[in-house]
Amino acid sequence: MLALTGVTKTYGDGAGRVTALDDVSLHVEAGGFVAVRGPSGSGKSTLLNIIGLLDKPDAGDVSLGGERVVLAGRAEAARLRNRLIGFVFQSFQLLPRLTAWENVALPLFHRGVGRDERRAKALAALDKVGLSDRAAHRPDALSGGQRQRVALARALVGEPALVLADEPTGSLDSVSAAAALNLLRDVNVRLGVTIVMVTHDREAAARCDRTINIRDGRVAGEAA
Ligand SMILES: Nc1ncnc2c1ncn2[C@@H]1O[C@H](COP(=O)(O)OP(=O)(O)OP(=O)(O)O)[C@@H](O)[C@H]1O
Ligand SMILES: [Mg+2]
Numbered sequence: 359m360l361a362l363t364g365v366t367k368t369y370g371d372g373a374g375r376v377t378a379l380d381d382v383s384l385h386v387e388a389g390g391f392v393a394v395r396g397p398s399g400s401g402k403s404t405l406l407n408i409i410g411l412l413d414k415p416d417a418g419d420v421s422l423g424g425e426r427v428v429l430a431g432r433a434e435a436a437r438l439r440n441r442l443i444g445f446v447f448q449s450f451q452l453l454p455r456l457t458a459w460e461n462v463a464l465p466l467f468h469r470g471v472g473r474d475e476r477r478a479k480a481l482a483a484l485d486k487v488g489l490s491d492r493a494a495h496r497p498d499a500l501s502g503g504q505r506q507r508v509a510l511a512r513a514l515v516g517e518p519a520l521v522l523a524d525e526p527t528g529s530l531d532s533v534s535a536a537a538a539l540n541l542l543r544d545v546n547v548r549l550g551v552t553i554v555m556v557t558h559d560r561e562a563a564a565r566c567d568r569t570i571n572i573r574d575g576r577v578a579g580e581a582a
Pocket of ligand 1 (some may be wrong): 369370376377378397398399400401402403404405498
């Protein structure tokens with residue numbers, strides 16, 4: 359499903375040069391649910407951004423579904439991302455002026471789906487995360503856990519093959535965190551969606567099929 363070979367990424371130059379990823383190779387099988395753990399600054403978000411085609415590596419190869427994607431241009435990358443990948447960011451990144459369903463429908467908007475269909479699919483996605491009754495609320499009228507569920511619905515609405523989640527439970531209380539994890543697991547098992555989840559939380563990692571540990575931009579080992 360997903361393979362990285364020799365991926366390297368540096369930021370800045372001269373004395374300020376930082377090697378965020380250093381020769382990273384890894385493989386995630388289709389339908390896998392993989393945790394990525396590591397200290398702050400070890401390169402986890404950089405890794406997710408490169409897998410998600412939001413950022414380009416300096417060297418190395420990335421392939422998604424058997425297709426090499428590193429050479430994709432900007433427009434092609436955006437198209438692939440929109441078709442294949444759902445993102446859940448730690449900070450949710452919901453647009454404050456849009457309602458919950460409008461936020462959820464954004465990936466479909468970028469695909470050129472008409473309003474009625476967008477709305478129907480967004481409402482169905484909100485229903486899956488148990489938020490039908492908040493569809494018309496703006497993000498500032500939702501709790502943290504509810505915002506996270508809206509972000510999750512947005513990640514799932516386009517039926518992606520791959521969901522990338524950067525500390526999806528990081529800012530949630532333990533009950534909301536457990537609910538969000540259950541939801542991800544459910545999506546993984548029922549729909550066969552491949553999931554790569556960055557997490558600091560040992561318990562969250564234990565719910566995954568395996569854990570990839572990152573240290574100083576390198577894969578420091580795996581645990582099943
Ligand atoms: N845009 C950028 N410009 C310069 N340096 C960057 C940039 N983004 C990340 N870095 C550096 O690259 C390294 C890896 O950052 P990254 O965000 O991937 O870490 P992380 O493992 O996600 O950390 P955290 O757990 O704190 O989120 C860090 O040293 C960081 O300072
Ligand atoms: Mg990070």
